[in-house]
Amino acid sequence: MRIGVIGGGSVGLLFAYYFSFRHQVTVITRRKEQAEAIRRNGIRLLTDGEEHIAKTEAEVKPDAGYDLLFVAVKEHQLGAVLPDVERAAPRNVMFLQNGMGHIPVLERRDAGSDIYVGSVEHGAVREDDCTVRHTGKGAVKWAAFKTASPPDQLEKELASVHTAFPFIWREDWHDMLAGKLIVNACVNPMTALLRVENGKLIEQPAYLSFMRLVFEEASRILAIEDRQASWENVLSVCRQTKRNTSSMLADVLAGRKTEADAIMGYLLKRAEESGERAPHLAFLYDSIKALEKE
Amino acid sequence: MRIGVIGGGSVGLLFAYYFSFRHQVTVITRRKEQAEAIRRNGIRLLTDGEEHIAKTEAEVKPDAGYDLLFVAVKEHQLGAVLPDVERAAPRNVMFLQNGMGHIPVLERRDAGSDIYVGSVEHGAVREDDCTVRHTGKGAVKWAAFKTASPPDQLEKELASVHTAFPFIWREDWHDMLAGKLIVNACVNPMTALLRVENGKLIEQPAYLSFMRLVFEEASRILAIEDRQASWENVLSVCRQTKRNTSSMLADVLAGRKTEADAIMGYLLKRAEESGERAPHLAFLYDSIKALEKE
Numbered sequence: 001m002r003i004g005v006i007g008g009g010s011v012g013l014l015f016a017y018y019f020s021f022r023h024q025v026t027v028i029t030r031r032k033e034q035a036e037a038i039r040r041n042g043i044r045l046l047t048d049g050e051e052h053i054a055k056t057e058a059e060v061k062p063d064a065g066y067d068l069l070f071v072a073v074k075e076h077q078l079g080a081v082l083p084d085v086e087r088a089a090p091r092n093v094m095f096l097q098n099g100m101g102h103i104p105v106l107e108r109r110d111a112g113s114d115i116y117v118g119s120v121e122h123g124a125v126r127e128d129d130c131t132v133r134h135t136g137k138g139a140v141k142w143a144a145f146k147t148a149s150p151p152d153q154l155e156k157e158l159a160s161v162h163t164a165f166p167f168i169w170r171e172d173w174h175d176m177l178a179g180k181l182i183v184n185a186c187v188n189p190m191t192a193l194l195r196v197e198n199g200k201l202i203e204q205p206a207y208l209s210f211m212r213l214v215f216e217e218a219s220r221i222l223a224i225e226d227r228q229a230s231w232e233n234v235l236s237v238c239r240q241t242k243r244n245t246s247s248m249l250a251d252v253l254a255g256r257k258t259e260a261d262a263i264m265g266y267l268l269k270r271a272e273e274s275g276e277r278a279p280h281l282a283f284l285y286d287s288i289k290a291l292e293k294e
Numbered sequence: 295m296r297i298g299v300i301g302g303g304s305v306g307l308l309f310a311y312y313f314s315f316r317h318q319v320t321v322i323t324r325r326k327e328q329a330e331a332i333r334r335n336g337i338r339l340l341t342d343g344e345e346h347i348a349k350t351e352a353e354v355k356p357d358a359g360y361d362l363l364f365v366a367v368k369e370h371q372l373g374a375v376l377p378d379v380e381r382a383a384p385r386n387v388m389f390l391q392n393g394m395g396h397i398p399v400l401e402r403r404d405a406g407s408d409i410y411v412g413s414v415e416h417g418a419v420r421e422d423d424c425t426v427r428h429t430g431k432g433a434v435k436w437a438a439f440k441t442a443s444p445p446d447q448l449e450k451e452l453a454s455v456h457t458a459f460p461f462i463w464r465e466d467w468h469d470m471l472a473g474k475l476i477v478n479a480c481v482n483p484m485t486a487l488l489r490v491e492n493g494k495l496i497e498q499p500a501y502l503s504f505m506r507l508v509f510e511e512a513s514r515i516l517a518i519e520d521r522q523a524s525w526e527n528v529l530s531v532c533r534q535t536k537r538n539t540s541s542m543l544a545d546v547l548a549g550r551k552t553e554a555d556a557i558m559g560y561l562l563k564r565a566e567e568s569g570e571r572a573p574h575l576a577f578l579y580d581s582i583k584a585l586e587k588e
Contacts, residue, residue: 193487194581195588206576213573279507282500287488294489 001157002026004062004090006081007072008034010124011096013132015070017043018165020054026066027058028084034129035060046127047134047164066090068154070118075101075262082109092154094118094142098184098247099262100177106145114147116154117173119180122165123244136241139166141180143173178222179230184263185218186211186234188248189284192258192291195249199242202235210280217278221271252291260288295451296320298356298384300375301366302328304418305390307426309364311337312459314348320360321352322378328423329354340421341428341458360384362448364412369395369556376403386448388412388436392478392541393556394471400439408441410448411467413474416459417538430535433460435474437467472516473527478557479512480505480528482542483578486552486585489543493536496529504574511572515565546585554582 001023005016008029016027020043027043029035038058045052062069062084069090073081075097082105085093094116095102106115123136142158144151151169158167170176187198190211194200201207215231224230251258264285271278295317299310302323310321314337321337323329332352339346356363356378363384367375369391376399379387388410389396400409417430436452438445445463452461464470481492484505488494495501509525518524545552558579565572 194584196584204580206573206580209571209573210577277503279500279503283504286498286500290488290490 001067002065004028004066004069004088005072006062006069006084007077008038008058008126008129009072009074010126010132011120011122012070012072013043013126013130014045014122014124014134014165015072015096016056017045017052017054017132018162020056021162022160025056026063027056028062029058029060030080031129032060034058037129041130044131045134046131047137062088062090064088068092068094068157069113071095071097073097074257074259075099076257076259078102078105085113089113092116095145096120096140097262098180098259099266100181101262101266103177109146114149114151115145116142116147116151117145117177118142119176121180123241125250134164136244137164139168141168141170141176143170143176145173178224179233181263181267182215182218182222182224182230183234183237184259185267185281186215187238188246188258188263189260189288190214191246192248192252193284193287195253197242198238198244198246202238202242214280214284217271217276217281218267221267221274221276221278221281248288252288258288258292260285260292264288295361296359298322298360298363298382299366300356300363300378301371302332302352302420302423303366303368304420304426305414305416306364306366307337307420307424308339308416308418308428309366309390310350311339311346311348311426312456314350315456316454319350320357321350322356323352323354324374325423326354328352331423335424338425339428340425341431356382356384358382362386362388362451363407365389365391367391368551368553369393370551370553372396372399379407383407386410389439390414390434391556392474392553393560394475395556395560397471403440408443408445409439410436410441410445411439411471412436413470415474417535419544428458430538431458433462435462435464435470437464437470439467472518473524475557475560476509476512476516476518476524477528477531478553479561479575480509481532482540482552482557483554483582484508485540486542486546487578487581489547491536492532492538492540496532496536508574508578511565511570511575512561515561515568515570515572515575542582546582552582552586554579554586558582 003019003023003025005012006028016025019025035058042053042055093113096118119141121138125133201211219227248258264281297313297317297319299306300322310319313319329352336347336349387407390412413435415432419427495505513521542552558575
């Protein structure tokens with residue numbers, strides 16, 4: 001397939017690297033310098049003490065004619081790239097944003113592309129313009145959001161991208177994103193505020209009790225049916241990523257804008273619409289926004 | 295009167311300064327160098343752009359024969375000075391600790407002194423071994439804790455210490471300390487965790503809602519009868535001290551041990567005894583203790 005990847009961050013580089021083995025990949029970056037560097041050096045992947053390089057194309061604007069275009073920018077950067085996505089008019093487009101802040105935006109789109117959403121469960125850190133460290137091997141879950149044709153052909157292609165880069169099909173995009181959003185809402189702001197690794201949230205009883213209060217609000221807002229399973233998933237993610245620095249903590253420490261709007265902001269908007277109270281999410285939202293300004 | 299003041303911190307220096315006009319004052323400090331400096335230079339008070347100096351005595355051990363001994367050390371330093379208080383056997387002793395962590399300690403004492411507790415509602419910052427800045431003019435509330443004789447004579451003396459240093463008698467020590475403890479529990483840990491001035495807690499709606507959750511726990515644990523009045527008092531303190539850095543935030547910023555044990559720690563112990571849940575206080579306690587270790 002002809003693959004486009006919009007975004008030269010950790011997720012964009014990771015996707016471009018793994019697709020390059022069996023597909024023709026172009027990375028679309030915001031900065032000209034990064035596109036040049038990728039064209040010159042390829043994408044370097046660091047994993048398990050090894051170093052691999054994959055050659056890919058790179059541009060600052062997407063072409064027309066992609067079979068599949070990944071949109072791998074943060075939710076708050078989506079507005080800046082959507083016109084390019086429209087112009088490129090790919091056959092299939094998959095949005096990889098965290099949270100659910102992008103959903104209202106996608107609902108308003110009416111382009112010709114089949115639209116999918118994906119949930120990236122890999123750990124990855126960008127080290128420089130061409131280098132990404134694959135710190136945690138997981139999977140990409142994906143689901144149809146607004147499609148005209150069945151995903152059979154795409155499913156077949158995605159099943160064989162690379163053994164270290166599995167794709168898992170999900171029937172219901174809402175359940176898929178909501179499950180991830182709950183985890184993000186529980187783990188990200190608390191770790192960023194307290195400046196702790198993910199595991200601390202379950203090791204310290206007082207943090208665990210507090211996280212449960214956050215979970216109650218988030219799961220009520222999203223009308224999660226199987227709350228027990230969802231809570232156990234939160235605990236399991238904390239255990240499996242116990243030595244990890246959450247992306248929100250990393251953003252706070254690096255002085256970058258966080259995904260607070262896509263995560264807590266989205267939930268608070270939903271809560272407001274239905275007149276629900278969510279004091280813990282509001283507290284975490286305001287305190288992370290204050291940290292961003294520091 | 296012969297007055298002793300144990301503690302050369304901001305509160306100790308403030309008391310020693312204001313009592314020195316009409317009484318014979320000795321400051322008892324932990325470090326020999328500070329006692330020497332005070333004997334040499336006196337105590338310097340900075341207030342409203344003015345500078346005043348008062349001559350006082352200073353020692354590292356209290357004498358016998360004080361009419362009134364103030365114990366102006368933090369709750370967690372009390373264990374180190376209590377044997378000195380016992381030996382000095384003053385006629386009257388007044389404990390000035392924040393919180394209520396010292397109450398179980400005082401209940402176990404059975405010395406000959408009349409015991410009072412005080413609640414210091416002044417803002418003061420120690421600038422060096424001999425210098426204190428009086429940043430907020432308030433009052434000292436005081437009440438009998440365990441006394442053999444009526445406080446009439448003492449009340450008369452304390453009423454005329456200095457016009458800028460009023461003493462206000464309270465009938466019930468528990469109500470007095472509990473009222474202050476509630477304010478401390480609401481204001482101190484949140485300002486320290488969020489690193490904001492006191493006023494932010496009422497200006498930011500999400501912080502205010504969260505503070506209300508903390509208040510509900512603390513007021514239930516202390517069995518406050520008039521909750522509405524108590525909550526309004528918390529709001530009023532936030533308004534009146536809106537540009538102040540709370541003592542706990544100051545301690546965190548200076549890398550000192552905070553009063554988390556005397557404030558949240560005491561409340562959590564009481565909650566545990568009665569089997570109550572207090573997840574917000576526990577969360578704040580653990581997060582401040584983590585900040586202390588940083």
